Amino acid sequence: MPQRRAVPTLTSLCLQSLAQHMQSLWAKDYSDNYLHEYQFRFLVGPFNDLACGLVQELLRLLGTSRRLSRAALHLLLLPHLRQLSLTACPGLANNALGHLIVLRCQALRVLDVGGCGRLSPAVLVDVAEGLPRLRRLGLAHTQANLQVLSAVGSCCRHLRELDVTGCRKVTPRALRHLGYDPAERSPGCPALRVLLARDLEQHAGDGDAVAAVAFLLLALPCLEVLAHGALQDALCLLHSGQLGGTEDSEGFPSLRELARSRGAAGEGAALTLPLRQLEEVQEDALSTVHAVCPQAEELSVWLGDNPGSSGLRELQGWHCLSRVTLGCSGRRGRALAALLPLAQSLGTRLCALTLHGFTCWDPLSLPALLASCPGLQSFTAELEAPPDPHTRQEPPEEEEEEPPAPPPRWATDLLPRGLPRLQSFTLSLAGPVPASHGPVLSSTLASLLCGAPRLQTLRLLALPFPLDSVLEPALPGLRELRELSLAGSRVCPGTVWHLLGTEGPLRRLELSRCPDIHRRDYDSFLHEVRKQRLELDITWE
Structure with missing residues (x-):
């Protein structure tokens, strides 16, 4: 199935030549004469005529080959550059480089300085104020703080995506500045659609994180993704309508005022938000979260330890769901067969399904589940195997060696419609599989591989039964693997x-x-x- 190494294209050869000579020629001249003269703007070379995408590819080549120096990075900060990521070279990103980015790269639309901890808050403020055309900004694990987020909220009017994951200095009050500028009394980041704010530290005495997240949900009308640990509690707060006591003395509007502007005028009034993606929702909060976010398309849920709870039945009413992740947080787990009604309800709408901790008591539940979702593009399941009641405690006595039996021909009709859109499939099993499960699971995999011609990624992890007779007949048909x-x-x-x-x-x-x-x-x-x-x-x- 692997292909022979292809002949490099002329474009890749030219970029490789540039990468090879960058340090010995242009970067050397720049280091000797101009590296510490930050008012100097550009050095003429063949890289000046490269399109934005080729400049980014040249940066990648230099980074993967460990030939990216500070001088080479300075030379590639070109005025027509629209995308720049420094996540692969955080050690080269200092305050001087931050000033050069603002000075030279006014056309930037995408900037990711995630992990660049040497950039000071003052420089990050200059970046936000000096690059107002940004559409995406990555500040994960940087020194971003209240002043930085205030600058982002007031200056980056076209920003659609922002990542402040792991920023230790980002407080709940700092987050509020993304939705409102108290100095100008005007909304902030009106076009923001994606805000990633995971793993933020709790700051005592600096406001309530739940109220701050609720503030963002109301103040940012286009927000579709908000990744924050307090999201579920904020949604429950908004659904309750009990928004009193959230007045602010520093110029921010109250939650009640924001809710009124979103059409929820009184206590208990219905409020809906355009969130499309929800993470880490607990089973007992599903009905509340659904009431506030009826348009959710992607959802991850932790199911409790009570198999009789109504969480899975509640999910059947989420008519927009297309990507679902379900995990069992209880010690007893759930039976895989319990998902069949949900799979049948979602049907062809479901394009991605991820499962953690379910027990495959009935081996036929896996093909039944897959057959219920013929539109799947991605499937991942980390399953638990039930104990085998017929497992022998004593090792069997040695018997005379017999000639090996011919490989079985597995039935391939367990998935009659196949999975014609499937591109990624992952299956892992924890624990020994009962002997009765092996043939059914083998036939399921054989049916899957024969009916998934677009499969690109296949992961079969820790499966304790032989896979040779399943894989060999199917390999010629997997032309995109x-x-x-x-x-x-x-x-x-x-x-x-x-x-x-x-x-x-x-x-x-x-x-x-x-x-x-x-x-x-x-x-x-x-x-x-x-x-x-x-x-x-x-x-x-």
Whole structure:
């Protein structure tokens, strides 16, 4: 399935030549003469004529080859650059570089300085004030604080996405400045659609995080994604309508005033928000959250320890859902079969389903679940295997060795409609699988692989039954497969050799902890990859 290494394109060869000569020629001249003269603007070179996308690709090449220096980075801060990410080189990002970005890159629409902890708050303020055309700004794990977010809220009027994840200095009051400018008494960031504010520290005496998140939900009318630990509680607060006592003495409007401007005039009045994505919702809050966010399309839920609770039934009424993540937080877990009514209710609308901690008591529940969602594009399941009541406590007596039986031909009709849109499939099983489960699960995988022609990523992790008879017949039909992980599963070297001899776009093969793959097998695979000049990365340990 892997392909031979392709002949490099002329564009890639030119970029590689530029990357090779950057340090020895242009960067050296810049370092010797201009690096510390920050009023100097540009040095003429072939990189000046590169389109924005090629400049970004050149930066990537220099970074992956560890040839990106501060001088080279300065040279590539070109006036026509529209996207710039410094996440791969946070050590090079200092205050001087921040000033150069503002000075040289006025056309920037996307800037990500995530992890660049050496940029001071004052420089981040200059960035927000000096680049008002930004559409996306990444400030994760930086020194962003109240002054920075105040500058973002008042100056970045076109901002659509902002990431302040892990910023220790971002307080609840700082978040409020994204939605309102108390100095000008005007709304802030009116176009903001995505705000990522995970892992923020609690700051005692600086306001309530729940009230601050509720403030943002009301003050930002276009907000579709708000990732914050207090989101669920803020939604419950807004649904209750008990918004008294949230007045602010520093120029911010109260929650009651904001709710009135959003059409919720009195106590208990209905309020709906345009949120499309909701994270970490608890099962007992589903009905409240749904009432406030009826247009939610992506949802992650933690189910409790009571199988008789109404959470799964409640989800059947969410008519816009297309991406669902369900996790079992209780010690007893849930049966996989309990999801069948929900899957049948969502039907073809469901394009992504992720499951954690469900127990596969009935092996037929997995194909029934997949068959109920023929529109799936992504499926991930980390399942628990039930105990096998017939497991022998004593090892069997040694018997005379018999000739190996021919590989079984698994039935492939468990998914009659197939999964024609499926691109990613991950299945892992924790614990030994009862003997009766193996044939059904093997037939399920055989049916899946025969009915998923667009599959690009396949991960079969820690499956304790042999996969050779499932994989070998299906490999020729998987013409778009790019990543295959069999970590911890039972697969023989012959299947890998069959894989190496099949044409296709496979780029990555994971064989870690496969009990039937040994060091000599791995060395032979690598030798064949080098001999055939295959574009394939094999991992084994």
